[in-house]
Amino acid sequence: MSAHAGSIHHSEAPKGWIRHYIFSLDHKIIGTQYILLGLSAVTIGVILSLIVRLHLVWPNLHIWGFANGIVSPEDYLRVITMHGTLMVFFVLTTVPQSGFGNYFLPIQIGAPDMAFPTINMLSFWTTFLALIVLLASAFVPGGATISGWTSYAPLSAVGEIAGPGLGLGQTLWVVSIALFCGGSLMSAINFLGTTIDLRTKGLSLMRMPLTVWGWFITACLALLAFGVLLAACILLLLDRLAQTSFFIPADLSVSGVVLHHAGGSPLLWQHLFWFFGHPEVYIAILPAMGIISHVLSTFSRKPVFGYKAMVYSLTAIGFLSFTVWGHHMFISGMNPYSALAFSILTLVIGVPSAIKTFNWLGTLWGGRIHFTAAMLFAIGFVSLFVTGGLSGIFLAQPALDLYLHDTSYVIGHFHLIMGVAAIFAMFAASYYWFPKMFGHMMNETLGKIHFWFTFIGVYCIFMPMHYLGYVGEARRYASTESVNYMIALHPVNMFISFSAFVTMSAQLLFYFNFFWSIKHGKPAERNPWHGTTLEWSVSTPVPHDNFAGDYPTVYRGPYEYSVPGAADDFIPQHLAPEQVAKAG
């Protein structure tokens, strides 16, 4: 490859350190920046959930950083708000799509970079600014907001008078999310433009790796959803700062004061928010689905079962995600007929989801399975997806949801299917692509120990929450001990908390493995997993413009494993037919 250096095809890497690592235009650096941003956000998010679990079982425990060491009910709400916002926006939305997607999409489609490198850089720095603004909100007078990651109006709209954190803290929250919307929109334009126009010779749509399909459909969702949230944020800001009445109803009495607002609609905020919020769930999980399909196929040494069905079901899920936002609002007093429509549409999503699950199992079926750490996390993802998906079918029924909505049943459900499942995909992606990103292997034994602790741990944390929800443990209560019937649930909460402590500690294995392996891991060969897609055809570390001007031609689909008559059990996409070694 180096023979091409200096030819007219080859663009030079920028020289200075700042241009290279900070304000970089290279999609690989930007992807890494996103991953590190996500890693910082997830670290803070996990510490916040540690505070939640500590406080729920030992309410009087002194915790550093809180006034007098005591977590007040308002502090508890601040903590869950920041936990939710950090995790949903800055981890689940950011890492699988903008992190791994940025890094590997251009390489997997044979492109030198993203289509709009400057916009790519801007989207990262906008997202970074959004994170800083969000974190800063914890340090302003009144502290961070207490209105939850959904920021329901009118609580979020009326300002300081409604409680601590609802002044400047809430304003900064809205500004942060509005900035995040801007970053995500720019990023979506880049992903779509790149996938549509920069595919290399021979890479037709139906030859794209499923990872690329996942990123592509996700970018469509992001493009259509984040604009709506941005609009909602602007209206909310005006309600807060300019005394408009979009979301604040007339004659609202807050803290004994009647507010001078006219007949705004709190439900309007819910509609706008969830019109974004439900696609957002799929923005988190669709890239994960792509990554999992990719990893399962590689380590089963088999083609993805039903590739086309995978593509169509991905598209169907993406489309349906815009039609079901009302299922987050069953308890808002909506017309039962609307609820019925939203309920049926929600159940319909079960169909493409079941197709995907069936095809993942079909991919595993009869394969020569290599139980690497990445593969274990991929199989773990399928398990979590099924478990979390099944409780979703219960929640899709309005009659059941009315009862379960404000209980920890919902917490268990969405953590399994959205939170932990997507995190498992990030782990799978880390173990799988680490050798290409850093030129070293992560330690497999540590990875497997990390998997088993995490896998068993998350089930121990989130399964009992379903039970707690059934018997009526309310969400968002800072203390379960002040409510009579919840006192009896204390042992279960104790079990969940201890499971959480063990699971969180096990993540230290991952941090250690990740950062230690960057320098000291076993050196990686170019294609350690014997993968077929284009990222394994380039040298490690990947050159500045990926292919050093020597763009590959693609001759076949992405998952040609164990092809009868071939000498190797994999045929890379870029290998010309005459180069493929025959068996025997």
Added chain:
Amino acid sequence: MPHLTATDELEIIGSSGGAKPPAGSGRDGDGGRRGGSSGIPQRVYVTGITIAMGGILMFFMALVSAFIVRKGLGGDWLPFGMPRILWLNTGILLASSGALIQARRLFKRGDSGGFRHWWAVTTVLGLLFLVGQLIAWRQMVAAGFYLASNASNSFFYVLTAAHGLHLLGGIAALLFVGWGRLRKLTLATGTEIVSYYWHFLDGLWVFLFLLLLLGR
């Protein structure tokens, strides 16, 4: 892509699963530029602006649906008198689109002077529209319709401001393509994507104007 022109190095690629390879011709040239953007074909800018317009449309549709829902739910909706100058502004913006069409026609004919002339006319008309919108705001304020007076007024200000800001971006793009130093874009692509965006904002304004006129 609505239509392609002879001056553009655009190639249509199969958008469905055919095995026909995407063009590789755009990969040449453009060596040694900082930032590793070698090999970006021009058509990607057309795709990019099309996608961006989709996102912008969703943003405005969210505001419009909020308008409709808020009007239906609130029960406190008070109509306001639309500033008369908005009719004039609408005419100016439509005229600017006409000037832009003329500019591109001359550009394709290779008439560089005529192109610049009509491109400048478009830009000036765009600026006039914005000035007109500001006057409309002044007239609203003079009539006592403030941002927070009533939800109908709030939406008037929000929709016109959001549209105005997008149009300001359009004017920046007109200035940049007309008189700036293009680096990655060819002039043909530049004029093409700016005109799509400009006509889009024009159509969007007509829609918003009718919405405000009939829905206030």
